[in-house]
Each structure stands twice: as C-alpha cells, then as structure tokens.
Amino acid sequence: MRRVVPIGPYHPLQEEPEFFKLFVEGEKVVDIEINIGYNHRGHEFISPTLTWDQVPFLVERICGICSDSHPYAYVLAVEDCARIEPAPRGQYIRTIIGELERIHSHYLWLGLAGHFIGYNTVWMWVWRYREPLLDLFELIMGNRNHYAINKIGGARRDIVPEDYPEIEKYLNILEEKNAMFTKAILDDPVISARLEGVGILPKEDAIAYGVLGPTARGSGYATDARKDDPYDAYDKVDWDMIVFPEGDVLAKTKVRLLECDESIKIVRQCLKQMPDGPIETRVDEIPPGEGIGRHEAPRGEVFHYVRSDGSNMPVRHKVRAPSFMNLASNAVAVKGYSIADAALVLAAIDPCYCCTERTIVYEKGKRKYTGQDLLRLSREKTEEIRRRYRK
Amino acid sequence: MKKEFSKEIIDEITTRCPEASVKIHAPRRVYIRVPREKVYDLAKFLYEQKEFRLSIATGIDTREGVEIIYHFTFDQAGTYYNLKITIPKDDLQTKSLATFLPAANWIEREIHELLGVDFIGHPNLKPLLTAESWPAELHPLRRDYADEHKNLKMKEKSEEAL
Numbered sequence: 179m180r181r182v183v184p185i186g187p188y189h190p191l192q193e194e195p196e197f198f199k200l201f202v203e204g205e206k207v208v209d210i211e212i213n214i215g216y217n218h219r220g221h222e223f224i225s226p227t228l229t230w231d232q233v234p235f236l237v238e239r240i241c242g243i244c245s246d247s248h249p250y251a252y253v254l255a256v257e258d259c260a261r262i263e264p265a266p267r268g269q270y271i272r273t274i275i276g277e278l279e280r281i282h283s284h285y286l287w288l289g290l291a292g293h294f295i296g297y298n299t300v301w302m303w304v305w306r307y308r309e310p311l312l313d314l315f316e317l318i319m320g321n322r323n324h325y326a327i328n329k330i331g332g333a334r335r336d337i338v339p340e341d342y343p344e345i346e347k348y349l350n351i352l353e354e355k356n357a358m359f360t361k362a363i364l365d366d367p368v369i370s371a372r373l374e375g376v377g378i379l380p381k382e383d384a385i386a387y388g389v390l391g392p393t394a395r396g397s398g399y400a401t402d403a404r405k406d407d408p409y410d411a412y413d414k415v416d417w418d419m420i421v422f423p424e425g426d427v428l429a430k431t432k433v434r435l436l437e438c439d440e441s442i443k444i445v446r447q448c449l450k451q452m453p454d455g456p457i458e459t460r461v462d463e464i465p466p467g468e469g470i471g472r473h474e475a476p477r478g479e480v481f482h483y484v485r486s487d488g489s490n491m492p493v494r495h496k497v498r499a500p501s502f503m504n505l506a507s508n509a510v511a512v513k514g515y516s517i518a519d520a521a522l523v524l525a526a527i528d529p530c531y532c533c534t535e536r537t538i539v540y541e542k543g544k545r546k547y548t549g550q551d552l553l554r555l556s557r558e559k560t561e562e563i564r565r566r567y568r569k
Numbered sequence: 570m571k572k573e574f575s576k577e578i579i580d581e582i583t584t585r586c587p588e589a590s591v592k593i594h595a596p597r598r599v600y601i602r603v604p605r606e607k608v609y610d611l612a613k614f615l616y617e618q619k620e621f622r623l624s625i626a627t628g629i630d631t632r633e634g635v636e637i638i639y640h641f642t643f644d645q646a647g648t649y650y651n652l653k654i655t656i657p658k659d660d661l662q663t664k665s666l667a668t669f670l671p672a673a674n675w676i677e678r679e680i681h682e683l684l685g686v687d688f689i690g691h692p693n694l695k696p697l698l699t700a701e702s703w704p705a706e707l708h709p710l711r712r713d714y715a716d717e718h719k720n721l722k723m724k725e726k727s728e729e730a731l
Binding site: 215387400401405406408468479493494498502 | 572594595597598600620622623624625627629638640642644645646647648649651670671672674675676683696697698699700709710
C-alpha cells in the first residue's frame with residue numbers, strides 16, 4: 179500500500195526550505211516529488227535595478243553558508259564580459275578566502291551528518307575546529323560571514339602580512355585534526371556500514387541530471403571548475419581533484435573530508451606565493467557584451483551569466499546555484515531505500531539538515547512520525563549496526 | 570587536452586546547422602546563434618554523442634523576442650558552448666529538451682513561469698518557483714511586467730495552498 183511521507187516545507191536540510199513528498203510502500207521509498215520555491219526572493223529581478231558594483235552585496239545574501247561563492251562567480255562573469263585582468267594580489271586573496279570557506283562549509287555538513295546518524299562526538303569535534311575558522315574570517319575581514327571580499331577587478335580588502343602567522347597557525351592545527359577526523363570517520367566500521375551503499379547515484383544519472391561538486395565527484399564524474407576552467411590562482415598552485423566512483427553517501431563523505439586537505443594545501447601555497455602590489459585594478463566602464471563566471475563553491479559549480487548594454491547596470495543577470503541541479507537528482511538517489519535512510523540521502527548533496535524537527539507523517543489525520551522520530555529511526559539503524567559489530 | 574574550444578566541434582555544429590553564426594568571446598567561451606527549429610537536434614547531438622553537460626539555460630526578454638541561451642559545457646576542455654535562440658513574442662513556444670535530458674526539466678519550468686515560454690513535450694510544466702496563488706498569465710521577468718501587474722490581483726489563497 180502506498181503512503182505519503184511529507185518532509186518539509188522547512189526540510190531536514192538546514193536553512194533551505196523545500197518540500198519533499200516521499201511515496202512509501204512499507205518502509206521502502208518508491209517515488210519522490212520535490213517542490214521548491216519557498217525561498218524565492220527574485221534576485222534576478224532585483225539585480226538589473228542595481229549598479230555593477232552594488233550587485234556583489236546583493237548576491238552575497240543568496241546563501242548564508244557559502245556567501246563568498248556567488249559574488250565570486252559574479253565578478254568573474256563581469257571580468258569575462260569586460261575583459262578585465264584583475265590585480266594578481268587580489269586574485270590570490272580571493273582564492274584564499276574561497277578555499278577557507280570550502281573548509282568551513284564541509285565541516286558544517288560533516289558535523290550535521292554525524293549528529294544525524296547518532297555520532298554526536300563527530301559533530302562536537304568537527305564544529306570545535308570550525309569555530310576558530312570563523313574567528314579567522316573576522317580577523318581578516320571583520321565579519322564572520324558575508325565578508326564582502328570580492329570586487330570587480332580584484333579584492334576589496336587586503337590580507338595584511340601580520341595576519342599570515344595567524345592563518346598559518348590555524349592551518350597547522352587543522353591539518354592535524356583533519357587527518358584525525360579522516361582516520362576516525364573512515365576507519366570506523368559502523369559509520370562505513372551505515373553509509374556504504376546508501377543513496378547510490380550512478381554516474382550516467384549524475385551526467386544526465388548535470389549534478390555538480392562533491393555529489394558528482396562522489397559518483398565518479400570528474401568535474402571541477404577549478405581544474406576544468408582555471409581562474410585566479412588555481413592554475414598556479416598544485417593540488418588534486420578528489421574523485422570516488424561508488425556514488426553512495428560514504429563516497430560523498432570521503433570526497434568532502436579529503437577536499438579539506440587539498441584546500442589547506444592551496445591556502446598554504448597561496449600565502450607563500452602571494453605577490454605584492456595593488457589589490458585591485460581600476461575599472462572605468464563595462465562595455466556592451468556578455469560574460470560567464472564559474473566558481474567551484476563547496477557544493478559545486480556556481481554559474482553566473484551577465485549581459486551588459488554599456489550602461490551602469492546589468493541588463494540580465496542569471497544565477498544558477500549548484501543545489502538547483504543537485505536537488506533534482508534526489509529523484510534517483512532516494513528510490514529504493516528506507517525512510518531511515520531517506521533524510522540522510524536527501525542531505526548527502528548538502529543542502530543540509532536542521533529542519534528535521536518539522537517533518538511530520540500523517541496517517542488518517544493522526545500524526546505518525548515527527549522530525550524527532552526520523553532522527554530516532556536513523557539513529558536506531560546505526561545502533562543496530564553497532565550491535566552487530568560488537569558480537 | 571588543451572583547455573580551449575575545439576575547431577572540430579564547431580565545424581560539426583556548422584555542418585549540421587549551416588545557418589549557425591559562431592562568436593568566440595574567449596578561449597573557453599563560445600556563443601552560437603542557431604534557428605529555434607534546429608536547437609533540439611543540436612542539443613541532442615551534443616549531449617548524446619559528444620557527452621556535453623547542460624549547465625543551465627537563461628531566458629532574456631529582448632526587443633526581438635524572448636531569447637533563450639542553452640549553456641552547454643564540455644568538461645574535458647572546460648569550455649562553454651552557448652546555443653542561442655530567439656523566439657518571437659507572437660509565437661512563444663519551442664521544443665522541450667527535457668524529453669531526453671533530465672537536467673533541462675527544472676530550468677524549462679522556471680523559464681515557462683518567469684517568461685511565459687511554452688515548451689512543447691515537457692513532461693510537467695507546473696510552476697517551480699512562484700507561489701501556488703500566483704496568476705499564471707503574469708511573468709515577472711518580462712519587460713512589460715511592471716505595467717501588467719498593476720491591473721492584476723493575486724488569486725485568493727485557498728486553504729489547500731497553505
């Protein structure tokens with residue numbers, strides 16, 4: 179018999195309001211319907227009413243976690259349109275902030291994933307080392323979030339040489355701790371058993387749905403805007419793209435953990451190579467034309483398209499966040515798994531949890547499962563695996 | 570592989586569609602204007618035989634009509650091949666790519682509600698972003714939106730919609 183399990187509208191997945199209708203037969207999910215649009219704020223409509231230099235502050239507010247990636251992609255698009263060569267020091271600053279942001283975003287996901295499967299130690303550990311990173315942002319740019327570092331032609335703020343030792347100090351701690359998390363999480367047989375083979379997204383479907391970022395790289399599809407279409411300092415430093423072919427939640431976790439190591443590598447090299455000089459070039463006007471900017475945000479490639487008619491405002495500004503593509507792929511990834519896995523799979527693409535509290539299952543007008551129950555179901559499954567390993 | 574556009578792919582596109590006009594903006598940014606009848610076959614060819622990925626599509630309201638840009642990307646060379654079509658305003662329709670390409674599904678729904686383009690053959694053209702009570706004939710990204718929406722009222726919110 180088919181029943182409907184609604185998840186939403188403030189779904190599991192953190193601050194993003196979305197609504198999933200799971201069609202279940204017994205415990206098994208057989209179909210899914212995804213509704214979005216609860217957070218539609220009309221950025222593409224507002225953007226053409228602002229000047230070129232005002233838009234970064236608008237698009238910065240699209241996402242609270244990766245608030246650097248949208249303005250980053252936007253300034254790259256405008257620079258592509260007007261053929262502006264940004265100042266080298268500005269390029270390095272943008273790269274450093276972009277990579278530090280990747281670490282803090284991946285840690286947020288790891289912590290929440292740990293919490294959800296009943297590993298609160300993982301959650302507390304990971305967030306313990308995420309916090310100093312936000313303090314570091316405050317030190318460099320004055321804000322823990324919404325740092326407003328991107329500007330057409332370079333960066334808005336300099337990283338002063340007195341701050342280098344602080345960044346180095348943090349990176350040293352992080353390198354050690356990230357190795358510890360990686361070992362602790364990947365060597366734990368219970369976590370592996372809990373995440374392995376859950377929510378598999380095959381490579382063909384990954385390409386067909388056009389998924390991006392860790393979701394694609396965890397499915398064996400090697401796409402990364404930093405490697406494919408190198409911008410700023412990414413082709414001047416040495417780093418590797420992390421790809422795993424399995425396509426399950428464990429592969430996506432591995433990609434995120436190992437990517438943090440690569441980010442540390444990139445930031446270190448950038449600090450070493452950072453050239454002196456101005457942080458921005460002078461931009462007089464944006465000529466008519468069109469430009470595309472792509473930045474690899476923590477969740478995948480952010481795409482911005484701008485068109486100019488030579489005035490001081492864009493004519494059209496198209497924004498495509500990675501989750502727009504990744505969310506739709508849940509239609510494949512969640513089918514055939516149990517309700518206990520569903521919220522984890524839906525979260526594996528990293529729009530993230532939190533709103534699990536709002537999940538309610540109604541049967542004949544009576545409340546059957548709440549968000550707490552989903553959390554309990556998920557933890558019970560982990561506990562069951564744990565027991566099996568103890569024997 | 571060299572990270573720039575490939576002449577062979579552009580040649581293949583122009584032999585399949587002789588009317589195409591190609592503009593190379595940068596080594597990894599190519600814009601190709603094609604007639605709207607040809608875009609379905611070209612997209613199918615690029616996706617199925619060349620393993621291109623559909624990044625997204627952009628709809629723009631211009632004087633000549635509604636312009637749609639399909640941003641295809643070839644990840645091995647990191648190049649964006651953008652197929653541009655213009656749809657006249659008195660005949661706002663084109664063939665849907667969602668029939669063979671799931672990545673086009675949501676963005677076509679978005680363009681349908683924000684710009685009012687009909688995608689023929691789309692499996693599910695329900696509004697994606699706007700609220701359920703939003704009037705279907707009102708398209709926020711059209712230039713005449715400001716004049717139009719003075720005369721329109723939001724539909725009464727139904728109990729179900731809440």
